[in-house]
Amino acid sequence: MDGQTPSGTAHADSAPLTIIRPSGRWWTLCVSELWQYRELLYFLTWRDIKVRYKQTLLGVAWAVIQPLFIALTLSVFLGHLAKVPSDGMPYAVFAYTAMVPWQLFAHALTEASNSLVANERLITKVYFPRMVAPMSAVLGGLVDFGIAFFVLVPFLACYRIVPGASVLALPFFALLAALAAFGVGLWLSALNVQYRDVRYTVGFLVQLWFLLTPVAYPSSVVPERWRAWYGLNPMVGVIEGFRWALLRTGAPPVGLLAVSVAMTAAILVSGLYYFQRMEDTFADVI
Amino acid sequence: MSQLAIRCQGIGKRYRMGERQRYRALRDTLADAVRAPLRRLRRAFGNRAAGNASRPEFLWALKDVSLEIRQGEVLGIIGRNGAGKSTLLKILSRITTPTEGYAEICGRVGALLEVGTGFHPELTGRENIYLNGAVLGMTRDEINRRFDDIVDFSECGRFLDMPVKRYSSGMYMRLAFAVAAHLQTEILLVDEVLAVGDAAFQKKCLGKMGDAAHRGRTVLFVSHNLLAVDSLCTRAICLHEGKIVMEGPPGQVTSRYLKNWIPASTEVIYEDIGSAPGNEMIRVRRACVRPLNGSPSDPITVRTPFVVEFQYWKLVPEVDLELSVDIYNEHGIHLLTTEMFGKPPAPAGLLRSWFVVPGDLLNNGTHRIQLGVYLGGLTEVLYLEDLLVVEVLDAASELRGPYHGRWDGAVRPHLKWTTEQIDLSSGPAGVPI
Numbered sequence: 078m079d080g081q082t083p084s085g086t087a088h089a090d091s092a093p094l095t096i097i098r099p100s101g102r103w104w105t106l107c108v109s110e111l112w113q114y115r116e117l118l119y120f121l122t123w124r125d126i127k128v129r130y131k132q133t134l135l136g137v138a139w140a141v142i143q144p145l146f147i148a149l150t151l152s153v154f155l156g157h158l159a160k161v162p163s164d165g166m167p168y169a170v171f172a173y174t175a176m177v178p179w180q181l182f183a184h185a186l187t188e189a190s191n192s193l194v195a196n197e198r199l200i201t202k203v204y205f206p207r208m209v210a211p212m213s214a215v216l217g218g219l220v221d222f223g224i225a226f227f228v229l230v231p232f233l234a235c236y237r238i239v240p241g242a243s244v245l246a247l248p249f250f251a252l253l254a255a256l257a258a259f260g261v262g263l264w265l266s267a268l269n270v271q272y273r274d275v276r277y278t279v280g281f282l283v284q285l286w287f288l289l290t291p292v293a294y295p296s297s298v299v300p301e302r303w304r305a306w307y308g309l310n311p312m313v314g315v316i317e318g319f320r321w322a323l324l325r326t327g328a329p330p331v332g333l334l335a336v337s338v339a340m341t342a343a344i345l346v347s348g349l350y351y352f353q354r355m356e357d358t359f360a361d362v363i
Numbered sequence: 364m365s366q367l368a369i370r371c372q373g374i375g376k377r378y379r380m381g382e383r384q385r386y387r388a389l390r391d392t393l394a395d396a397v398r399a400p401l402r403r404l405r406r407a408f409g410n411r412a413a414g415n416a417s418r419p420e421f422l423w424a425l426k427d428v429s430l431e432i433r434q435g436e437v438l439g440i441i442g443r444n445g446a447g448k449s450t451l452l453k454i455l456s457r458i459t460t461p462t463e464g465y466a467e468i469c470g471r472v473g474a475l476l477e478v479g480t481g482f483h484p485e486l487t488g489r490e491n492i493y494l495n496g497a498v499l500g501m502t503r504d505e506i507n508r509r510f511d512d513i514v515d516f517s518e519c520g521r522f523l524d525m526p527v528k529r530y531s532s533g534m535y536m537r538l539a540f541a542v543a544a545h546l547q548t549e550i551l552l553v554d555e556v557l558a559v560g561d562a563a564f565q566k567k568c569l570g571k572m573g574d575a576a577h578r579g580r581t582v583l584f585v586s587h588n589l590l591a592v593d594s595l596c597t598r599a600i601c602l603h604e605g606k607i608v609m610e611g612p613p614g615q616v617t618s619r620y621l622k623n624w625i626p627a628s629t630e631v632i633y634e635d636i637g638s639a640p641g642n643e644m645i646r647v648r649r650a651c652v653r654p655l656n657g658s659p660s661d662p663i664t665v666r667t668p669f670v671v672e673f674q675y676w677k678l679v680p681e682v683d684l685e686l687s688v689d690i691y692n693e694h695g696i697h698l699l700t701t702e703m704f705g706k707p708p709a710p711a712g713l714l715r716s717w718f719v720v721p722g723d724l725l726n727n728g729t730h731r732i733q734l735g736v737y738l739g740g741l742t743e744v745l746y747l748e749d750l751l752v753v754e755v756l757d758a759a760s761e762l763r764g765p766y767h768g769r770w771d772g773a774v775r776p777h778l779k780w781t782t783e784q785i786d787l788s789s790g791p792a793g794v795p796i
Binding site for chain 2 (some may be wrong): 093094095096097098099116117119120121123126127128131132198199200201202203204205357360361
């Protein structure tokens with residue numbers, strides 16, 4: 078119709094060669110393939126964000142309302158009434174700085190776990206590297222995070238808190254939260270294809286994880302000798318890092334952070350391995 | 364001779380029975396884990412029947428398929444439902460991996476296994492064009508370049524900024540197909556997507572397929588529409604139970620398919636009165652469908668009158684048993700019911716009843732025949748579902764005109780049209796219409 082179609086034979090030399098065999102792709106192949114499918118990754122992320130706020134009255138404001146209201150509720154009941162310590166910070170600031178990365182993690186984890194099942198039609202009808210699905214779910218979470226993060230600025234200004242150079246470390250902590258969510262999401266999304274029990278587990282898991290993470294309380298309430306173990310929850314490192322970067326509460330939590338980074342790496346690598354192993358069966362089982 | 368576009372060698376795909384139908388819950392696996400040792404014990408003690416029954420059953424959807432397709436070929440793939448056609452496309456498009464075998468594909472592959480994959484009802488037509496394009500493997504530049512063509516082709520221009528959930532189903536399909544039709548990969552895998560939209564749009568889509576073929580692209584085309592295969596493809600294969608059973612020029616393959624590979628459930632026979640389906644009043648001995656004229660093995664097309672016959676033992680005398688037949692089409696639509704009311708009660712013994720379904724009544728497709736038996740015309744005595752299954756084939760006929768697509772509608776009677784002039788004076792050349 079437009080005369081631009083490359084004729085088959087002329088194109089043959091540069092045409093990509095696809096080899097199909099029973100199973101097993103190599104890791105290097107997988108990375109270059111993900112790069113090839115970056116546009117799909119972009120469009121799926123874009124779709125999720127668009128659809129999430131279509132036909133809503135408040136639209137993107139929801140990305141802010143949720144962490145803000147939880148932080149305010151926490152600060153009334155836990156901060157003011159129950160007198161939970163907050164490392165010498167105003168409790169509202171203390172809670173909101175933790176809610177922002179927590180929401181990123183919780184949201185990305187939930188969406189990523191559901192991503193394969195939610196895209197069932199796509200998976201059974203077109204080919205793409207399956208990892209694109211949980212990846213786009215995490216990216217969607219990052220966009221919401223960016224919006225919620227901007228509200229932090231007036232929030233801190235209200236309390237006259239000016240972060241120092243440590244604020245430059247923030248992207249690293251956000252990345253750590255996203256990677257941790259991606260790692261767990263890889264496990265859960267692949268398991269979800271086989272066992273729909275995961276769907277019911279995720280909400281419960283996120284609630285439990287919230288209680289295990291120092292969002293509403295400082296990690297200093299955990300006795301010193303167990304502190305390093307506490308870092309095995311990657312979100313402990315993320316949230317302590319966040320507070321340190323923004324609020325300058327004491328020395329950087331290096332030990333804790335090292336444990337959290339190692340744990341995130343372990344979850345991520347094992348998740349990638351499991352996902353890759355199961356990937357070929359998704360279309361048949363889902 | 365041009366180069367090879369696709370080469371398959373010994374491709375096979377094995378499914379676990381039921382794997383596609385049902386997902387596992389964790390408790391099933393846990394239950395299996397508990398049961399497995401018990402099963403092993405049982406097997407060890409020699410109860411072989413129990414062991415065999417619990418072993419998972421496998422089904423080869425494809426077995427040992429070897430195939431070479433040259434660049435520029437348009438290969439039609441035909442076969443009955445479950446013959447492995449879609450599985451083959453799914454393997455070549457890498458949606459699923461083969462259990463065994465090896466394939467090489469040279470060139471970019473576009474797979475159209477379904478129209479509108481990835482469409483999101485909340486997004487607008489414009490947004491869906493981009494999303495669907497990306498899902499099918501187009502780059503953003505490609506979509507931008509073809510955007511106007513796509514919109515023109517879809518005839519949905521005015522509704523471009525409306526969410527597609529407010530589209531009529533026809534508009535939705537047209538837009539979806541328009542995107543698909545502009546997918547310009549070197550290799551195109553197409554599964555039955557032409558069966559959408561109204562007749563005029565289908566015609567346009569078939570034209571587009573023909574275009575693709577003329578441009579030297581390689582096309583694999585799965586279809587039940589033998590006429591389309593005949594007219595569009597340069598070669599055809601026929602799959603049966605996962606194997607290639609025929610290969611050759613499309614005309615030859617489709618006509619042999621018509622003769623040889625028609626479903627076998629046009630006849631059922633139960634010789635033993637004890638085990639024949641039925642009860643203490645009636646038992647069915649034989650049921651069959653055959654063309655009214657010619658040999659019983661001839662194909663039944665939309666034009667063929669055919670006989671539906673039942674032989675049965677009537678076990679009770681002096682009772683008025685009436686036979687009634689329901690015919691359903693492949694979409695589950697109840698097309699008709701016919702009953703043998705008003706006949707005097709037959710004596711007991713082996714009886715035969717039949718009726719003729721006239722030609723030019725049923726549309727093409729699979730028809731399921733259910734037999735009901737009623738006492739005194741009211742009380743149901745027996746109901747046998749899917750006793751017979753008839754494949755009514757499409758037939759090339761002068762009634763179609765130049766149109767090759769699927770003929771819509773539950774039935775396909777041959778109605779006589781009449782046109783006459785009623786006023787000579789209106790209109791300049793006497794052609795008002």
